[in-house]
Amino acid sequence: MATETTLPIAPPRPAFAVDPRIVWGVGLIILVAPLFLAESYQLFQLTLAAIYAIAILGLNLVTGYNGQISLGHGAFYAAGAYVAAIMMDKLNLPYWSTLPAAAVLCGLLGYGIGLPALRLGGLYLALTTFSLAVAVPQILKYKGIEAWTGGVQGVLVTKPDAPFGLPLNSDQYLYLFTILVALGIFLLARNLMASRIGRAIMAIRDHGLAAEAMGMDIASLKTSTFAVSAMITGVAGALSAIAVEFVSPDSFQVPLSITLFVGMVVGGVASIIGGVFGGLFVVFMPNVAEGISKAAPGVIYGCILIAFLFVLPGGVAGLLRRLAARLRR
Amino acid sequence: MNGFLHQVIAGIATGGIYASVALALVMIYQATHHVNFAQGEMATFSTYIALTLVQAGLPFWVAFFATVGISFCIGVVIERVLMRPMANAAVLTHVGLFIGLVLVVSNLTGWVFDYTVKPFPTPFHDGPLLGGLVTGHELGSTAVTLVVLGLVYLFFRHTRLGLAMRAAAFNPVSARLVGVRVGWMLALGWGLAAAIGAIAGIMVAPVVFLEPNMMLGILLYAFAGALLGGIDNPGGAVIGGFAVGVIENLGGTYIVGTELKLTLALVIIIGVLLVRPAGLFGRVVLSRV
Numbered sequence: 001m002a003t004e005t006t007l008p009i010a011p012p013r014p015a016f017a018v019d020p021r022i023v024w025g026v027g028l029i030i031l032v033a034p035l036f037l038a039e040s041y042q043l044f045q046l047t048l049a050a051i052y053a054i055a056i057l058g059l060n061l062v063t064g065y066n067g068q069i070s071l072g073h074g075a076f077y078a079a080g081a082y083v084a085a086i087m088m089d090k091l092n093l094p095y096w097s098t099l100p101a102a103a104v105l106c107g108l109l110g111y112g113i114g115l116p117a118l119r120l121g122g123l124y125l126a127l128t129t130f131s132l133a134v135a136v137p138q139i140l141k142y143k144g145i146e147a148w149t150g151g152v153q154g155v156l157v158t159k160p161d162a163p164f165g166l167p168l169n170s171d172q173y174l175y176l177f178t179i180l181v182a183l184g185i186f187l188l189a190r191n192l193m194a195s196r197i198g199r200a201i202m203a204i205r206d207h208g209l210a211a212e213a214m215g216m217d218i219a220s221l222k223t224s225t226f227a228v229s230a231m232i233t234g235v236a237g238a239l240s241a242i243a244v245e246f247v248s249p250d251s252f253q254v255p256l257s258i259t260l261f262v263g264m265v266v267g268g269v270a271s272i273i274g275g276v277f278g279g280l281f282v283v284f285m286p287n288v289a290e291g292i293s294k295a296a297p298g299v300i301y302g303c304i305l306i307a308f309l310f311v312l313p314g315g316v317a318g319l320l321r322r323l324a325a326r327l328r329r
Numbered sequence: 330m331n332g333f334l335h336q337v338i339a340g341i342a343t344g345g346i347y348a349s350v351a352l353a354l355v356m357i358y359q360a361t362h363h364v365n366f367a368q369g370e371m372a373t374f375s376t377y378i379a380l381t382l383v384q385a386g387l388p389f390w391v392a393f394f395a396t397v398g399i400s401f402c403i404g405v406v407i408e409r410v411l412m413r414p415m416a417n418a419a420v421l422t423h424v425g426l427f428i429g430l431v432l433v434v435s436n437l438t439g440w441v442f443d444y445t446v447k448p449f450p451t452p453f454h455d456g457p458l459l460g461g462l463v464t465g466h467e468l469g470s471t472a473v474t475l476v477v478l479g480l481v482y483l484f485f486r487h488t489r490l491g492l493a494m495r496a497a498a499f500n501p502v503s504a505r506l507v508g509v510r511v512g513w514m515l516a517l518g519w520g521l522a523a524a525i526g527a528i529a530g531i532m533v534a535p536v537v538f539l540e541p542n543m544m545l546g547i548l549l550y551a552f553a554g555a556l557l558g559g560i561d562n563p564g565g566a567v568i569g570g571f572a573v574g575v576i577e578n579l580g581g582t583y584i585v586g587t588e589l590k591l592t593l594a595l596v597i598i599i600g601v602l603l604v605r606p607a608g609l610f611g612r613v614v615l616s617r618v
Contacts, residue, residue, distance in 0.1 A: 119602060119606060123424065128599065128602065131553075131595045134546070134549050134591055138590075138592055139589070265425050298433075301436075302433035303429070306411065306425075306429035306433070309422055309425045310414070
C-alpha cells in the first residue's frame with residue numbers, strides 16, 4: 001500500500017523565537033483596531049471573514065488533519081444557520097443561546113453522516129459529501145417543513161444590540177462577539193490538535209493501518225472528528241445567520257461548500273491559523289477578482305485554486321512558515 | 330396503469346442520459362482510477378460548442394462528430410497539462426484540481442456563451458411515438474447511448490489499445506514494463522471520457538434546455554447510477570443509470586414528490602455505499618495488506 005499523503009504538518013512551536021506575549025499583544029491590537037477604524041460595511045465584511053475562518057477551521061479538522069475529504073460542509077453551515085434563525089425568529093430565544101444549540105445539533109448531524117462516511121475512502125467520500133451539498137437547498141425548500149424554514153422565502157432575523165450599555169453599535173458589537181467566539185474556538189482546536197487525540201487524528205490520515213496497529217480506535221476517532229468538525233462549522237453557520245440577518249435556501253447552494261474548500265486550500269491545509277487566511281481570502285478575494293474582470297470571478301477563483309495546488313500546496317500558512325524558517329536561519 | 334407505464338418509460342429515457350454520463354465516469358475510473366467532478370461541466374461546455382457549430386450552419390451530425398473530436402482533444406490536453414504533473418500527489422490535491430476545473434469550466438461557459446437558457450435542436454423525429462408513450466428524441470437518445478456502450482465494450486474487450494488501457498489502470502508498473510505507455514493511456518482515458526460526456530450533453534440538451542448549470546443534477550444521478558451498477562463495470566454503470574432514471578421518476582411521482590428528487594440520488598448513493606459498496610455488478614476488490 002502506498003503512503004497516503006505528504007501534507008505539511010505544523011511544527012509544534014511558533015516558527016519565530018519571539019516572546020509569545022508580544023505576539024498576543026500585537027494580535028489583539030490587530031483584532032480590536034477595526035472596531036474603531038473600520039466603516040460599518042467593512043466591519044460586517046471582517047465579521048463574515050471571522051465566521052468563514054471558523055467554518056474553514058471546522059473543515060480543516062476533518063479534511064486537513066484527518067484526511068477525510070468533505071465537499072459538503074456547507075450542509076452543516078446551513079444547518080447551524082437555520083437552527084439560529086428558527087430559534088430567534090420562531091421561538092424568540094436570545095441570539096447567544098443559538099450557538100450551543102447549533103453546535104449540539106450539527107455535532108449529531110456530523111456524527112450521523114460520519115458513520116456511513118467511515119466506509120468510504122478519498123474520492124467516494126468527496127463525491128458523497130458533494131451530493132449532500134447539492135441536495136441541501138432542496139431539502140430546505142421542502143414543503144413539509146415550510147412552517148419552520150419559511151420555504152423558498154427563508155427566515156428574517158434581527159441583529160442583537162450591545163448588552164450592558166456598551167457604547168457600541170450593533171455592527172461593532174457583533175464583530176466583537178464573533179471575534180471572541182472565534183478566538184475561543186481556535187484556541188480549543190489548537191489545543192485539541194496538540195494533544196494525544198490530535199496526534200492520533202493525524203496518524204490516521206498518514207497511515208491508517210499503522211495507527212490501528214498502535215491501538216487507535218479508527219472508527220470512533222474518525223466519526224468523532226467528523227462530529228467535532230461539523231459542530232464547529234455549525235457554530236459558524238449560526239453566527240452567519242445572526243450577522244447576515246437572513247437565511248434562505250439559495251444562500252446555501254453548492255458554491256458555499258466549494259468556497260469553504262477553496263478557502264481551506266488557500267489558507268493552508270492542516271493548519272489551524274490557515275483558517276484565518278482562508279476566511280479573509282474568501283470574503284475579500286471576490287471583490288479583487290471583480291476588479292480584474294467583471295465577468296468571471298469564478299474563473300479567477302478556480303485558477304487561483306489550481307495555482308495554489310501547484311505552487312503553494314501548503315497555502316498561505318505554509319508560505320509564512322517557510323519564510324519564518326528561512327528568517328531564523 | 331397507463332400512467333405507471335408512462336412513468337417507467339419516461340424514466341428509461343432520462344435513465345439513458347444518466348447512463349451515458351455514468352459511462353463517462355466509469356471510463357475515467359477504469360483508465361485513471363479518478364472520479365472526475367468536472368465531467369458535467371466539461372460536457373456542458375462541449376454542448377455549447379456543438380450549438381455554436383450548428384448555428385454556424387453545419388449539418389447536425391457533422392457538428393456532432395466535430396464536437397466529439399474537439400472534446401476528446403480538450404480531455405487529453407487537460408490530462409497532459411493539469412493532471413499529469415500531479416499524478417503522484419495526494420487524493421486531496423486531485424480533488425482540489427477537480428474543484429478548480431469545475432469552477433473554471435462552469436464560469437468560463439457562462440462567460441463565453443452567457444447565462445441565458447437556450448433551446449437545442451434534436452436530430453430525431455420530434456413527436457410522440459408508440460401511442461404517446463415516448464417521444465422520438467427519447468427513443469433516439471437511448472439508442473445512441475446503447476450504441477456508445479456497445480462501441481466502448483468492443484473497444485475495451487477486443488482491441489489492443491483497449492487492453493493496454495485496462496492494463497495501465499490495473500497495474501501501471503507492470504504495464505510500463507511490457508511496453509505500454511501508461512501516461513498516454515491515462516490521457517486517452519480522459520479524452521474518451523470527455524468525448525462520451527459530450528455525446529451525453531448533446532443528447533440531454535434538447536430535453537432540459539442548455540444553460541451553464543445543466544449537468545449538475547445529472548452528474549449526481551449519473552454518479553448514483555455508476556455506483557449502483559459498480560464503478561468499475563461499464564455495462565453495470567449503464568444498467569445502473571437506467572435504473573436510477575426509473576427510480577427517480579417513480580419515486581418523484583409516487584413517493585417523495587418532485588421537490589426532493591435530488592435528495593433521492595443522495596439516498597441511493599449512501600444506500601449503495603452502505604449495503605453493497607461494490608455496486609450490483611462490480612467486482613469486490615480485496616487488497617493485500
